[in-house]
Amino acid sequence: MSQFHIHDTDLAPLKDRTVLLTGGSSGIGLATTQVLLSAGAYVVVGDTNPCPITHARLTFKPTNVTIWRDLLDLFALAQERHARIDHVFANAGISGRTNYLDEVFDEGTGELKEPTRAVYEINLMGMINTSYLALHYMRRQDPPGGSIVCTASGSSFQRFGVSDYTTTKHGVLGWMRGVVPNLLSENIPVRINCIGPSWTITGLVPQDLVDKAGVEWQPAEAVGRQVAYLMSDGARNGQFIYSSGGRNYEIEESVLLPAARKACGVAEVQVNEQEAFEKLKQLANEIGFNEGQKASAS
Numbered sequence: 001m002s003q004f005h006i007h008d009t010d011l012a013p014l015k016d017r018t019v020l021l022t023g024g025s026s027g028i029g030l031a032t033t034q035v036l037l038s039a040g041a042y043v044v045v046g047d048t049n050p051c052p053i054t055h056a057r058l059t060f061k062p063t064n065v066t067i068w069r070d071l072l073d074l075f076a077l078a079q080e081r082h083a084r085i086d087h088v089f090a091n092a093g094i095s096g097r098t099n100y101l102d103e104v105f106d107e108g109t110g111e112l113k114e115p116t117r118a119v120y121e122i123n124l125m126g127m128i129n130t131s132y133l134a135l136h137y138m139r140r141q142d143p144p145g146g147s148i149v150c151t152a153s154g155s156s157f158q159r160f161g162v163s164d165y166t167t168t169k170h171g172v173l174g175w176m177r178g179v180v181p182n183l184l185s186e187n188i189p190v191r192i193n194c195i196g197p198s199w200t201i202t203g204l205v206p207q208d209l210v211d212k213a214g215v216e217w218q219p220a221e222a223v224g225r226q227v228a229y230l231m232s233d234g235a236r237n238g239q240f241i242y243s244s245g246g247r248n249y250e251i252e253e254s255v256l257l258p259a260a261r262k263a264c265g266v267a268e269v270q271v272n273e274q275e276a277f278e279k280l281k282q283l284a285n286e287i288g289f290n291e292g293q294k295a296s297a298s
Contacts, residue, residue, distance in 0.1 A: 002254040003247060006229045013232040015040035018082040020075065022065050022130055023092030025049045027202030028151065031220035032089060032227045033058070039228060044078040044085075046070070047092070065092045065126030075133045084141045087231040088134035090127040091151045094119060095204050096162035115164070123168035127151070128175060131192070138190045145189035149230050150176060154198040154242060157256060169196075173240060173252075180238040181274050191237040193230045194252075197223045198244035218246040 019036050023029040024045035030052070036043050037055050045051050046063030061077055063070045078085050098115045106113050131148050138146035153160075153169035160166045176194050183190055199217045201207045210217045226248055230236055240252035249255075261272070283289075 002249045002251055004250065006225050006248065011035070011039040011225070011228050011232050013234075014087075014228060016042070017086040017231075018042045018044065018078060018084060019087045019089065019231065020044045020046070020078045020085050020134070021089035021091055022046045022063060022074075022126070023151075024089075025051045025060075027204065028197065028200060028220050028223045028227075029089070029091045031224035032091070033224075035221065035224040035228045039232075042082050044074070044081070046074040065130060066121045068129065071129055071133055075137055079137060079141075085134065085137050086146050088130065088138075088146070088148045089151075089227055089231075090130040090134070090148060091227075092126050092130070093123045093151055093168075096165035099161070099163045119164040119168055123165065124171045124175075127172055131175070131179075135188075135190060139188060147191040147193070147231050147234075149227050150192065150194045152176075152194040152196045152240065154196050154244070156194070156196050156240070157242075157251070176238065176240070181277075185278075191234070193236055193238065194240045195223060195226055195230070196240055196242040196251075197226075198242070200243075216245045218243060222246040 014036060019041050021029060021032060021043065024033045024043070025047035026049065029045070029047070033043050033045055033051070034053070037057055040057075042057045042059075043055075044059045044061070046061055046065070048062065048064050050062075051058070051060040059077065059081060061074050063074045065071060075085065097119050100115060104113045105111065127150055131150060134146065134148045138144060150172050152172040153165075155162070155166045156169040156173040173194055173196075176192050180192055183192070197218070199205060199210055199215055200220055200223055201210065201217050202220055205217070207217065223243060226241055226243055230239070230241065238252065239250050240256070242249045242251045
């Protein structure tokens with residue numbers, strides 16, 4: 001069964017660990033910060049807005065995840081203050097900005113204007129750069145290792161009519177799927193998991209509106225506990241945790257991948273994409289084939 005439950009004792013391994021997170025001043029990020037502090041962790045928060053809480057174990061640094069220098073400084077501060085970074089929550093994000101149906105024209109030329117890239121820069125590239133830096137630090141610290149949790153969404157695997165937002169959240173899940181096999185093949189001791197919250201009460205999703213619509217919701221704390229659980233459970237890697245109404249479901253390994261294999265039929269699908277890639281890569285190495293040779297031959 002894909003559903004699981006989280007108990008306070010499950011978060012005990014986080015005591016005295018250092019966690020860096022982005023977007024920690026509001027919503028799910030703030031709720032996660034509070035859960036981590038309650039579990040005894042040291043928390044380093046990066047956000048464009050000030051963190052509304054203070055705590056002896058909390059460090060805040062103004063950070064815009066679209067600015068590489070800001071991220072470099074945030075990670076450097078965390079290492080300087082705590083010597084290592086055990087877990088990273090790549091969480092900073094914004095809601096959708098365009099549906100690609102509304103047309104905006106330049107007042108001067110009358111030409112169609114390019115749609116905004118803000119959601120891609122924050123939700124996707126900000127997540128990737130945050131995670132890239134996490135991998136850099138975690139591979140080089142002594143002892144090496146750590147975990148990364150990325151904020152995907154229930155829209156990562158469903159149709160959801162907020163085009164740019166949904167695209168980025170599919171991208172978050174895709175990024176995890178692309179990186180985890182490489183970490184495993186290289187024996188790099190870093191775990192990566194994704195969360196996919198359904199409707200969660202934050203500043204972007206008011207409770208009174210959700211209640212009037214009759215939509216099931218969950219408090220931000222429920223998602224924060226989920227993030228902390230993924231950090232503390234060393235057995236979880238490459239998983240996608242979907243949450244709805246405060247219930248937690250692992251659906252990447254237990255639902256999505258098995259469903260794809262079942263839908264295609266065992267007789268029709270002999271290998272999956274990663275297995276095929278590994279076979280091709282091994283053969284290419286054996287015969288000395290590489291992209292440089294391919295380019296020169298053409």
